[in-house]
Amino acid sequence: MATLLIAEHNGTELAPATLSALTAAQQIGSDVTVLVAGADVKAVADAVAQCAGVSKVLLAEGDSLAHDLAENLSELVMSMASDYSHIMAPANSVSKDTMPRVAALLDVGQLSDITAVLSGDQFQRPIYAGNAIATVTSKDATKVITVRAAAFDKVATTGGSATVESIAAPEANSHSSWVSDELSKSERPELTAAERIVSGGRGVGSAENFALVEALADKLGAAVGASRAAVDSGFVANDLQVGQTGKIVAPSLYMAFGISGAIQHLAGMKDSKVIVAVNKDEDAPIFQVADYGLVGDLFEVLPEMTEKL
Amino acid sequence: MKILVGVKRVIDYNVKVRVKSDNTDVDLSNTKMAINPFCEIAVEEAIRLKEAGIATEVIAVSVGSSASQEQLRTAMALGADRAILVEAEGTVEPLNVAKAFAKIMAQEEAGLVILGKQSIDSDNNQVGQMLAALTKRPQGTFASNVTVDGDSVSVTREIDGGLRTIKLALPAIVTTDLRLNEPRFAKLPDIMKAKRKPLDNTSFADLGIEVKQHIQLDKVEAPAARQGGVKVGSVDELIQKLKDEAKVI
Known part of the structure; x- marks a missing residue:
């Protein structure tokens, strides 16, 4: 079985946290497919395809994915979940919102913020605000995982030549909708x-x-x-x-x-x-x-x- | 509209945790316990919605040991009308907690569920999202503002890079972030009154939920300690060290 990694991006550029999460995903030992979802994110998918160790890139583009609504994004992940043993994402405000939803829909637990991959089913994660480190084993068939990017090195952004395959975006759900963003405008780095x-x-x-x-x-x-x-x-x-x-x-x-x-x-x-x-x-x-x-x-x-x- | 609010009993946030010498877990014996800070914010938000005439009843719900009654009484002293304890021993996994809330949400026909975004013990940040998935309802996580308007709620969320406002059809699930409000302190007469408010006990078995183990805790260790370095005497020395020794500027 393969590993699915959900890419983090800002709509135009791949976030470096994705590169760290790729390292964690590759430590599982299976082929890694990266999902890039958004409104207009072909450039991000092309960038991911160049990264070292990526087997395949899935590109889902559509209005329903424009504002990272967890209801829509989890629907998209669920549509392909049965193909993967591990569903991973760098821990960020989108994945923290979406991944537990995916886990519950699959009736499995979720491992939040892992800092080490010990095997395909054993991981480490901080608890009590990092004052203790827990070693945990997932007993579920599908492992849903968020990765603390700071704990893993980044893979190279070159050397890969994965294919990019377009897939359909889900229908927008009728219960939640985006209203507005108020993003800090800053020239400084994230x-x-x-x-x-x-x-x-x-x-x-x-x-x-x-x-x-x-x-x-x-x-x-x-x-x-x-x-x-x-x-x-x-x-x-x-x-x-x-x-x-x-x-x-x-x-x-x-x-x-x-x-x-x-x-x-x-x-x-x-x-x-x-x-x-x-x-x-x-x-x-x-x-x-x-x-x-x-x-x-x-x-x-x-x-x-x-x-x- | 009824509001369900989640309350978790956790170690007081001012207390430093110790890992047990046999590395099986952290040592919580004789430790001061309190309401999880994010849950306190959730209780406050629910009470404000009642004070504003939007909520008719605020029900505090906890999943945990019988000692959690203490935190439910605190929630009622703050203004919750009644409480439900789903009694369970040991650590209860987020998915099982979410299943209990889903049952109670249906039984009570709650219009809004407000939960803390995460608890400061297990740091999972999962229950609200899982509850939304199980009930097929929309979610507004990491809220810094909540405005109920008729049959919908606008939630301003703390996201990477700023704020995002979304609109959800009720019933909905909201999880709180730090800036949503500043929780009040309980007054003595209210603490006395809270002792007479109803507190119902139930269990996973009563709710018809089969508790499954998804994640097994193998070991708990103290994190590797970072060694302190040197003190420098001046800005010039600091700049020189950063340039020549650490080579980071």
Whole structure:
């Protein structure tokens, strides 16, 4: 039996998380078919076909798939589910919405956010906000899985030559419909795809002061992140939140300014390659995970770094 | 319209969990327990809909051990009218929880079910979506705004990159994200009153559901600890280390 992987994309480009999930899918050991679903996503399907280790690409295009409605997308996945032993997707807001629906329709359990593939039916996943790692075995015939992208290396975007096969989109369901999107317009890289992230916490103090964080991020070509405390205080929007209840990231460089290092925040960034922490409290827990710590006032450190880089 | 709201008993979010020395699970003995934070937001949203005259009754439902009565009483102190406990020992898998909710949703003819998006113990983020699939009803997950309008509900969802608003025909299932509301605290007179509100006990057998095991827990381990590094004395030193040692800028 083969593995089906649902690609993540923004309508025009393949998201890097898909490349990480492909690594996990290939570790299962079967042929990997990638499903690309959306309104007008031929370019994404062509990009997937080039990726290393992809056997086949299924392209489903239609208005019913334009806004990722779980009711329609799960219908599409169900139409082909019987051909696969494993149905996987990188964990993101679309797959988290859709995959449990697929699992319930198949009357199987779902494995959320796996961080390791031990065999075709045994996996590891974090529980308790990453404070414990569970090893679990699926007893179902079909395994429905979301993959924590940060835990897997990315496959090469070249070297593959899979065929792209078009399939029909499902009818739109009559119970749910899309109304509007309010997407953050930013020139900065996506948090989960960024190689560098500059994050601010409660210590930043206000929405206006976040400009200091943004200035350094722009100098480094980095994404801007925030702790839950900064989001709860209204400094920035929730989609910038790094942590167990926000985005899980693992960039090459993660810089935390005015972030104390609550467990739930650490769960979202502790797999970063290099962590820098700047905090005026020398006992802040963030220093226990930081490769480089600087005890100091972020209002002095941020402008100085921005200027000197 | 009746609203069902899910309540899960979990470890208090301020408590650090420990893994048992035999690696069979985490150690929850003598640990402070509480309502799952996302469930608390769900209870608050349901109560606000009742206060706004949209809901006629708010029913808190929990699937878990008899100790979960404590969290159901808390939900009633906050404003839920009555509660149902589906009593079950040990960890109950999301699909089985969803099956119990589906039965109760049908029995109560609920117009809206509000659940937390995930519980902070198993971190699955599945029950709401599974319930929607089982009942063939629409879902609005990770909600930051919920507006009921006649026989439909508009839900603004937290998605990667921003917000998305969708419209669902009722009955519908909504799961809560952090910014939906700020839950209130229970007042003492309401805590006393909640003791006299009805709390019904039922079970998977009573509901006619066969509990199946889909996922077996083999082992639980503490995560690999990350070692702290060095403290630097100045911005210049930090920049030099990042350039020459870490080679990340």
